Amino acid sequence: MMTLYSGTTCPFSQRSRIVLYEKGMDFQIVDVDVFNLPEEIAVMNPYNRLPVLVERDLTLHESNIINEYIDERFPHPQLMPPEPVMRSRARLFLHRFEVELFSHVVTLESGAAAKGLADKARAALRDNLAQIVPIFVKQKFMLGEDFTMLDVAIAPLLWRLDHYQIQLPKQAAPLLKYAERIFSRPAFIDSMTPAEKAMRK
Ligand SMILES: N[C@@H](CCC(=O)N[C@@H](CS)C(=O)NCC(=O)O)C(=O)O
CATH class of the missing domain: 3.40.30.10 (Glutaredoxin)
Incomplete structure (x- = not known):
């Protein structure tokens, strides 16, 4: 096991x-x-x-x-796409999440970050999340109509937006709706x- x-x-x-x-x-x-x-x-x-x-x-x-x-x-x-081209695209996305989003999550998680650093991390997360909003105007999940590893990877950040005191602009509504779709999955709960x-x- x-x-x-x-x-x-x-x-x-x-x-x-x-x-x-x-x-x-x-x-x-x-x-x-x-x-x-x-x-x-x-x-x-x-x-x-x-x-x-x-x-x-x-x-x-x-x-x-x-x-x-x-x-x-x-x-x-x-959860990973079955076909090599989409699979490698998924890995590239996963890598970008780490660089553009989760490097800042690490700053917020390390309770020791100075206030200035934490505020910079919040601003970077807000701006980088705002950039992916258009994806969810067209589709249900990050890669299309199916829940994949990319949705798994970003979900814990979306769950923690209030906890991290990150406020997204009004235009981010499609991203927040997408987050609710993930939060309602039995496995997520x-x-x-x-x-x-x-x-x-
Ligand atoms: N890149 C790692 C990050 C893991 C990570 O930062 N874990 C934190 C907790 S959320 C940790 O164990 N911190 C303990 C420490 O750094 O002392 C992963 O994806 O697993």
């Missing part, structure tokens, strides 16, 4: 929890306090971060790498910890 070491408030861990619940197979989640990491995490992940996935003699870190492994191991429902549920009214 797979075991996921997951931070109870960690957006990257939430990504992997969403994938596990979307697949509907047997797994175990070990809740970890991100601000008080047990020593075993450093043994499993040289960067001492969550999430970490263990299955028999395989130990993985990095949420996107963990998620692709789960997707290949349990192919239904498939099941993936949340009590601390995450409390982040949004």
Whole structure:
């Protein structure tokens, strides 16, 4: 059985929890306090971060790498596009999310960020999210009509917009509607910890 070491408030861990619940197979989640990491995490992940996935003699870190492994191991429902061109486009998007969005999420998550830095991170997130709004005027999910790994990757950020004190302009309504579509999925609801549920009214 797979075991996921997951931070109870960690957006990257939430990504992997969403994938596990979307697949509907047997797994175990070990809740970890991100601000008080047990020593075993450093043994499993040289960067001492969550999430970490263990299955028999395989130990993985990095949420996107963990998620692709789960997707290949349990192919239904498939979350990465099946065909090589779309698959590589999806990977490029995932990379851009990390550079343009989640680098700023990391700043906000590290409670130690100075106020100026945190405000810059909020502004960058607001502006970069505003740029993807037109996608959702035309389609239901990031890559088209189906829920994919890209929707998994961005969902924890969309859930935390109020929690991070990010205010999007009125024109972002299609993005917020898209977020609601993700939030209503049973796997998304099941993936949340009590601390995450409390982040949004
Ligand atoms: N790029 C990593 C980011 C993981 C990450 O930053 N995890 C945070 C919690 S949300 C963590 O473990 N922080 C503990 C620390 O840095 O001491 C991923 O996608 O898994």
